[in-house]
Amino acid sequence: MTKNSIHNLEAISSQVRRDIVRMVHACQSGHPGGSLGCTEYLVALFFEAMERHQEFNLDGIGEDLFFLSNGHISPVFYSVLARAGYFDPAELATFRQIDSRLQGHPTTHEGLPGVRVASGSLGQGLSVAIGAAQTKKLNRDNSLVYVLMGDGELQEGQVWEAATYAPHNKMDNIIAAVDYNGAQIDGATEQVLSLGNLRAKWEAFGWDVMEVEQGNDMASVIQGLDDAISRTGKGKPVMILLHTEMGSGVDFMMGSHKWHGIAPNDEQLASALAQNAETLGDY
Numbered sequence: 001m002t003k004n005s006i007h008n009l010e011a012i013s014s015q016v017r018r019d020i021v022r023m024v025h026a027c028q029s030g031h032p033g034g035s036l037g038c039t040e041y042l043v044a045l046f047f048e049a050m051e052r053h054q055e056f057n058l059d060g061i062g063e064d065l066f067f068l069s070n071g072h073i074s075p076v077f078y079s080v081l082a083r084a085g086y087f088d089p090a091e092l093a094t095f096r097q098i099d100s101r102l103q104g105h106p107t108t109h110e111g112l113p114g115v116r117v118a119s120g121s122l123g124q125g126l127s128v129a130i131g132a133a134q135t136k137k138l139n140r141d142n143s144l145v146y147v148l149m150g151d152g153e154l155q156e157g158q159v160w161e162a163a164t165y166a167p168h169n170k171m172d173n174i175i176a177a178v179d180y181n182g183a184q185i186d187g188a189t190e191q192v193l194s195l196g197n198l199r200a201k202w203e204a205f206g207w208d209v210m211e212v213e214q215g216n217d218m219a220s221v222i223q224g225l226d227d228a229i230s231r232t233g234k235g236k237p238v239m240i241l242l243h244t245e246m247g248s249g250v251d252f253m254m255g256s257h258k259w260h261g262i263a264p265n266d267e268q269l270a271s272a273l274a275q276n277a278e279t280l281g282d283y
């Protein structure tokens, strides 16, 4: 992939991190931790990996699709959609306001370009993505379907029904990813409800599993996506175990689940912004 240099993608990520903390600070609610952890992945998808139409169309025929299953990380999703050109970044200022198109969890009802499914009720995104991927197969549409889930989200039973269905039906046009940060709202996934050997589990279900060990390193993420794309079309759905750190890029948010869903105060915002350069212009 050569559309953007790693340096450019890192610069975009820096701006996205500013957007995330500013959005959450402005309304004093939202989910910065997972948003910051998934910044490189979403930037890499929308600015590099995905073949997508610039004009948003809910049908998504002939282009790669992305479904955000862990909808609570909407700040990173909205920022990346805006910076990718789906809508004016100025609208990020309306995050979580009454009648805004940028609700706390994404919905299609508001008609925000880039949002293909309501999400936030955890566990459903993989099923939706499989439906879209199967539709593409029926339509002889060779583009790909991406879906991102949280690791805590894998405690939802519906995920494993979908995990069973996709390999049986040879859904080799889907690239799923798990934000494998080892943390969820109430603490470490290992303590809340252990996921066990996640790689072995997905492999046992029939998936082609790969890992990105440095999910907050842009070069590693790009390399991982290149690898994932090369594995499609070979009879198996592809799973990326994406190792990230919750709160990545903001030192005082890293290493704790505490910042899963709370907002920074004024002083904390200033510190977070000082750590992430303004590269594309604040909204």
Ligand SMILES: [Mg+2]
Pocket (backbone or CB within 6 Å): 150, 151, 152, 179, 180, 181, 182, 183, 184
């Ligand atoms: Mg997690």
